[in-house]
Amino acid sequence: MVKSSLFWMLILTVAILTACSNSDSKTDESSSSTNNSSSSSEGNNETNATVEEKVTIEFWHAMSGTGQESIEKIVKGFNESQDKYEVIAEFQGSYEESLTKLRGVGGTKDAPAITQVFEVGTKYMIDSGYIEPMQKFIDKDNYDLSQLEGNILNYYKVDGELYSMPFNSSTxxxxxxxxxxxxxxxxxxxxxxxxxxxxxxxxxxxxxxxxxxxxxxxxxxxxxxxxxxxxxxxxxxxxxxxxxxxxxxxxxxxxxxxxxxxxxxxxxxxxxxxxxxxxxxxxxxxxxxxxxxxxxxxxxxxxxxxxxxxxxxxxxxxxxxxxxxVVIGGASLWMSKGIAEEKQEAAWEFMKYLATPEVQAKWHLDTGYFAINPKAYDEQNVKDKWAEFPQFKVTVDQLQDTVPGLATQGALISxxxxxxxxxxxxxxxxxxxxxxxxxxxxxxxxxxxxxxxxxxxxx
The missing domain is CATH 3.40.190.10 (Periplasmic binding protein-like II)
Known part of the structure; x- marks a missing residue:
């Protein structure tokens, strides 16, 4: 009787130890998935580790209506295009309201990685101490700026350096x-x-x-x-x-x-x-x-x-x-200073994605804003739209016919x-x-x- 009791106590102890061991090995898995079978737990752990390793950044914007809808589609496309970064788009109200919020966290680790600021805020942003000039990442990555629209870049360049990435540009x-x-x-x-x-x-x-x-x-x-x-x-x-x-x-x-x-x-x-x-x-x-x-x-x-x-x-x-x-109007995207370097890298990757012809073609057709990458106008969906509505091409022609100079580069005052x-x-x-x-x-x-x-x- 005693031997029998000892036997069942030993069995129970082994079962408990085994259960504790399995629970520890599945801690990461249980936090993200509860419906996977134990036979694939190793593969699931690898997947969940990848999810946890994603660098998440905030993108503050001031677009409502169709502009906001288009941004959300673009962000979704970027997040699904790779498994290293995740962008969260957050509407912050008007340009003025968004800038007021940025003043409260600018230059700190709590600042959003990317903030959309209207063009007349350019001088203020340069002087604010909140931002990292885009030129730093362009030079580091040897990014070819010549692929972007020169008459749009001119506004956001000061002393030959680009401080922010053009985004929703209009004239x-x-x-x-x-x-x-x-x-x-x-x-x-x-x-x-x-x-x-x-x-x-x-x-x-x-x-x-x-x-x-x-x-x-x-x-x-x-x-x-x-x-x-x-x-x-x-x-x-x-x-x-x-x-x-x-x-x-x-x-x-x-x-x-x-x-x-x-x-x-x-x-x-x-x-x-x-x-x-x-x-x-x-x-x-x-x-x-x-x-x-x-x-x-x-x-x-x-x-x-x-x-x-x-x-x-x-x-x-x-x-x-x-x-x-004409002088460029609209807004551009600014990179925050004071945040983690990996978040800055994520923001830069997203900005490069935004500038691709395919994304810019979609943005142009969704909103009516210019494509900052002129190759977007060679996309078939843009050609089809222009054939139906030639009025759109007039806006692009006027921009590209603009004579570069101090007048059309636009004024900078805070x-x-x-x-x-x-x-x-x-x-x-x-x-x-x-x-x-x-x-x-x-x-x-x-x-x-x-x-x-x-x-x-x-x-």
Missing amino acids: PVMIYNKDAFRAAGLDPEKAPETFAEVIDVAAKLKTADMYGFSMLTYGWFFEQLVATQGGLYVNEDNGRSGDATEALFNGPEGLNVFRFLDTMNKAGTFGNFGTLWDDIRSAFATEKVAMYMDSSAGVAGAIKNAPFEVGVAYIPHADEVKRNG VFPESRQQIVTALEELYQGKDPQEVLDKAAEGTNRAMEIANKTKK
């Missing part, structure tokens, strides 16, 4: 109602090119229910109309050879723009639809205005929403100058949002009947004060 275009052109006896395939031509055509298009021309009350469009004349926004080579201290936009080029708008406003051919994109786009779709300026990213929506044939053209320029072209608000106020006062030079000078003075304060704070 302004002029969109017009071809049916209205026909009704007014105008050639629908020949949009006006100069300020004088726009003024003349706007008068011919004006009806009791429709204005001839409109422009959103937004500083970006003013900047573009100055730049296409070859004018600089601020001194110090548009802020690219040093910290700008003086606004130049109230010079001849800026005055040309304000007089151009003032002439049509006083003639009753200019429609003022305020500061909201939706309002001016709705006005065009409902035939309250025949020509207006929009972002290239708005072309698809204009075509979709209009019950008439839509034309797209280059933005106009002053009659006495040659067209210089207080750009404040300066744009000064221009908005100046435009509103212009439409109320105030003198063009007077309101421009006032905006320049406000910008100068903001730059002075920013420069003192920096020092």
Whole structure:
């Protein structure tokens, strides 16, 4: 009886030891899978180790709607394309809201690996101490930048170095109602090119229910109309050879723009639809205005929403100058400083993936933004879309026809949002009947004060 009891105690002890041994060997497995058979536990352990070894990074962005949907598809494609890295895309609200959040963690290990920042935040980001310049990774990897669109790269380059990776890039275009052109006896395939031509055509298009021309009350469009004349926004080579201290936009080029708008406003051919994109786009779709300026990213929506044939053209320029072209708008992606090196490597790999022709073709078609890699335009899906909607090609042609220079490279000032608000106020006062030079000078003075304060704070 005693021997029998000892025998069963020995059996029970062996069983317990065996169970403990199996439990330890499957600790990793149980954390990620509960439905695999014991016969494949060794293979599963290898798989789960791979999952645990993935480097996970955060990508903060400000894209909503179709832009957010496209980003999520791109991130999913990257995560499935390899087994070393995992990107988590996180919507952070508007550009301003996202930047405010970044200020709280910038330069620390808690910062996201990648942050999307609008183009006018470029100077701020360079000076912030939050970021690692992209040039560091480009040089280390011997990455060929010539494969990317030169006129997009130019904006984000300072002293020959690229600080961020372009992402959602756009430029302004002029969109017009071809049916209205026909009704007014105008050639629908020949949009006006100069300020004088726009003024003349706007008068011919004006009806009791429709204005001839409109422009959103937004500083970006003013900047573009100055730049296409070859004018600089601020001194110090548009802020690219040093910290700008003086606004130049109230010079001849800026005055040309304000007089151009003032002439049509006083003639009753200019429609003022305020500061909201939706309002001016709705006005065009409902035939309250025949020509207006929009972002290239708005072309698809204009075509979709209009019950008439839509034309797209280059933005106009002053009659006495040659067209210089456009400045890149939109946003770029910035690499965080202070995070683990392996996270920076993961972010760089993702950025390279984003720049491939296939991904850029999808992004271009999903959103209307430019492809930063021009080879994307050779993809068959892009060719098919352009054949159906040739308006898209006009936006790319305008960008590629842009003459490189300080004007079209764009200005760099850390207080750009404040300066744009000064221009908005100046435009509103212009439409109320105030003198063009007077309101421009006032905006320049406000910008100068903001730059002075920013420069003192920096020092």
